Amino acid sequence: MKTFPNARNAAAGTLKQLDPRLVAQRPIRAVFYATGAVDGIEFKKHSEMLEAFARLGCPRKKLWWFATASRRF
DSSP: OOOOSOHHHHHHHHHTOSOHHHHHHSOOOOOOOOOSOOSSOOOSSHHHHHHHHHHHTOOOOSOOOOOOOOSOO
């Protein structure tokens, strides 16, 4: 299969297809890193959301780390 030059447009175009057979042929994958508005659950830290994605079986980045702000300028 030909490589798409722009991943975002390829994914958007795939999702708009009316023929599910065509969609099934395209190797589109998702990686979850955030959510929109969610009722009934609250995350105090982004890392909590990433851990929840893992528990739910959602694909996410395997490597991530905490970043802390330094008070020194």
